[in-house]
Amino acid sequence: MKTSAFKIATAAGVALLFALPLLPVPEFWITQLDYIGLYATVVLGLVLLTGVAGLTSFGQAAFVGLGAYASAYVTTALGWSPWIGLACGIALTLVVALVVAGVTLRMSGHYLPLATIAWGLAMFFLVGNLDFLGKFDGLQGIPPVAIGSLELRTGRASYFLIWIVALLGAVALRHLLDSRPGRAIRALKGGTLMAEAMGIATLRYKVLAFVIAAIYASLSGWLFAHYQRSVNPSPFGLQMGIEYLFMAVLGGVGLVGGAFVGAAAVKVAEDQLQNWLPALLNTSGPVELVVFGMVLILVLQVTPQGLWSLATRRLPQRRQDPSTWADAAPLPKATPPARGETVLSVAKARKQFGGLVAVNDVGFDVRAGEIVGLIGPNGAGKSTMFNLITGVLPLTSGQVDFRGARVSGLTSRAIARRGMSRTFQHVRMIADMSVLENVALGAHRRVGAGVLRAMLRLDRRDERRLLAEAWRQLDRIGMSALANEPAGNLALGQQRLMEIARALCTDPALLLLDEPAAGLRLKEKQALAEVLSQLRAEGMSLLLVEHDMDFVMTLTDRIVVVEFGTKLTEGTPDAVREDPAVRAAYLGVEH
Numbered sequence: 001m002k003t004s005a006f007k008i009a010t011a012a013g014v015a016l017l018f019a020l021p022l023l024p025v026p027e028f029w030i031t032q033l034d035y036i037g038l039y040a041t042v043v044l045g046l047v048l049l050t051g052v053a054g055l056t057s058f059g060q061a062a063f064v065g066l067g068a069y070a071s072a073y074v075t076t077a078l079g080w081s082p083w084i085g086l087a088c089g090i091a092l093t094l095v096v097a098l099v100v101a102g103v104t105l106r107m108s109g110h111y112l113p114l115a116t117i118a119w120g121l122a123m124f125f126l127v128g129n130l131d132f133l134g135k136f137d138g139l140q141g142i143p144p145v146a147i148g149s150l151e152l153r154t155g156r157a158s159y160f161l162i163w164i165v166a167l168l169g170a171v172a173l174r175h176l177l178d179s180r181p182g183r184a185i186r187a188l189k190g191g192t193l194m195a196e197a198m199g200i201a202t203l204r205y206k207v208l209a210f211v212i213a214a215i216y217a218s219l220s221g222w223l224f225a226h227y228q229r230s231v232n233p234s235p236f237g238l239q240m241g242i243e244y245l246f247m248a249v250l251g252g253v254g255l256v257g258g259a260f261v262g263a264a265a266v267k268v269a270e271d272q273l274q275n276w277l278p279a280l281l282n283t284s285g286p287v288e289l290v291v292f293g294m295v296l297i298l299v300l301q302v303t304p305q306g307l308w309s310l311a312t313r314r315l316p317q318r319r320q321d322p323s324t325w326a327d328a329a330p331l332p333k334a335t336p337p338a339r340g341e342t343v344l345s346v347a348k349a350r351k352q353f354g355g356l357v358a359v360n361d362v363g364f365d366v367r368a369g370e371i372v373g374l375i376g377p378n379g380a381g382k383s384t385m386f387n388l389i390t391g392v393l394p395l396t397s398g399q400v401d402f403r404g405a406r407v408s409g410l411t412s413r414a415i416a417r418r419g420m421s422r423t424f425q426h427v428r429m430i431a432d433m434s435v436l437e438n439v440a441l442g443a444h445r446r447v448g449a450g451v452l453r454a455m456l457r458l459d460r461r462d463e464r465r466l467l468a469e470a471w472r473q474l475d476r477i478g479m480s481a482l483a484n485e486p487a488g489n490l491a492l493g494q495q496r497l498m499e500i501a502r503a504l505c506t507d508p509a510l511l512l513l514d515e516p517a518a519g520l521r522l523k524e525k526q527a528l529a530e531v532l533s534q535l536r537a538e539g540m541s542l543l544l545v546e547h548d549m550d551f552v553m554t555l556t557d558r559i560v561v562v563e564f565g566t567k568l569t570e571g572t573p574d575a576v577r578e579d580p581a582v583r584a585a586y587l588g589v590e591h
């Protein structure tokens with residue numbers, strides 16, 4: 001399908017949705033669609049949290065309950081307006097979500113889903129046992145939402161509000177995903193180490209995704225309470241938490257449109273199954289969940305990316321046009337170190353993995369405007385040394401100073417923020433993001449556009465500046481033609497170059513490159529050497545690990561040789577080439 005046809009179909013769908021209650025359609029349809037809109041709003045949050053950020057939560061129904069009960073209580077017990085109820089619900093959700101996120105998001109693996117189950121259960125039983133919330137009977141007599149003198153008393157009247165909230169929520173989420181904070185959230189699934197090395201505070205973005213998802217759920221709860229006009233704990237229990245996840249996965253992991261398809265599919269299937277299953281299986285138990293599980297597995301066998309991907313997977317990749325940011329103001333630049341200043345100083349750096357000494361009291365300096373090579377046979381400890389310098393691994397002993405200040409002991413993020421950037425031995429990227437978006441992650445720290453501005457689309461000026469920088473750095477290493485490709489489609493050598501562009505986007509004073517020339521053809525290597533020489537001429541310092549000896553010998557000013565974790569020698573390329581110990585140990589030549 002072409003993009004234009006897809007857009008027309010979507011617009012027609014939305015127009016039909018809003019025309020429906022004005023047509024003489026059965027009340028049942030309207031009720032169904034009301035619920036689908038309510039569910040989809042919750043699932044939008046899960047698209048972000050689980051689909052995009054990779055954080056599984058079974059606890060969304062509890063946040064729906066929080067929004068519902070907060071407004072139900074203040075409107076019934078205190079007689080406040082539902083709009084104040086909405087504000088109370090959001091405020092309460094914000095506080096609770098921050099607390100729950102603080103407790104759970106440091107957990108990894110299966111602990112997070114388990115913790116969200118515990119949170120969902122705790123909320124359910126807490127609400128069910130509180131007197132002032134009516135225990136398991138809940139609260140009745142909740143007033144309808146009123147817009148001026150118009151009271152939304154019927155399903156048809158509430159329909160527009162429900163769907164406006166759901167669709168605005170979808171638009172805001174799409175905006176977010178296509179923005180600076182959105183890219184950071186998209187990097188959480190599998191790219192935390194890289195993102196931290198680019199100076200991105202990943203825990204903060206996990207918390208943000210969690211809080212946004214909770215607020216979407218809470219909004220739905222508010223609508224739900226005033227639509228139903230009564231609340232009790234059962235729609236906010238664990239079973240519903242599982243169903244919301246079903247909807248998110250079935251609709252399409254990480255796809256905004258999937259929230260609506262998933263919510264619709266589950267709601268319709270649920271009703272149909274409830275009609276027929278009891279008769280079919282001769283039982284009155286709630287067997288829909290079992291059948292749901294089976295349907296989910298079957299659907300995901302056929303379309304692993306969920307139902308919505310059937311509509312979107314043939315759409316061409318969105319292309320960014322460089323003319324969009326032609327006039328963007330350049331990003332701020334840090335003051336570079338003075339030429340000849342010692343930028344990096346490593347002293348007696350040591351790393352032990354159990355009994356293995358991977359780096360054995362190694363020391364060397366790198367000065368501004370200098371390219372230093374770190375060479376040695378496989379397993380000599382070069383990558384470990386990179387990880388020690390950049391804070392990915394803690395030192396066993398010794399120290400690292402950067403621009404005159406001690407950085408050993410700091411996190412990789414803190415070190416990156418001081419102007420040290422790197423590439424990785426095994427390329428670290430977000431494969432389904434475009435090359436340009438991956439590179440833009442490097443410039444993340446240089447502008448400040450946050451979540452709210454992104455959701456409201458008020459971030460475009462900063463976004464243009466950011467993409468312009470990413471494009472400029474890609475262009476510098478001769479890769480701008482590939483800017484719109486998904487990064488995962490590139491050849492390995494190109495992915496390495498992309499990492500260099502990303503590192504350059506951080507505006508570093510020191511660049512650490514781990515085997516930059518690996519996988520490149522001769523011409524590409526020559527072009528890369530030229531770019532690196534130019535960076536040196538501009539006053540940048542570079543430390544590189546490389547196995548291609550021609551590349552190292554022609555490019556570097558000095559070489560540090562390591563073997564079995566120990567420094568063998570250090571000197572100019574010529575001196576190192578002639579050093580008998582190096583020839584024996586590293587170049588394999590007898591002396």
Ligand SMILES: Nc1ncnc2c1ncn2[C@@H]1O[C@H](COP(=O)(O)OP(=O)(O)OP(=O)(O)O)[C@@H](O)[C@H]1O
Nearest residue numbers: 353356358376377378379380381382383384385425
């Ligand atoms: N996380 C770890 N746990 C245990 N041992 C490790 C760890 N990381 C590295 N090592 C060991 O430390 C030694 C140095 O490894 P390192 O990857 O730094 O070498 P290298 O010089 O970069 O080698 P190559 O050129 O093959 O990448 C190796 O013996 C390796 O097996």
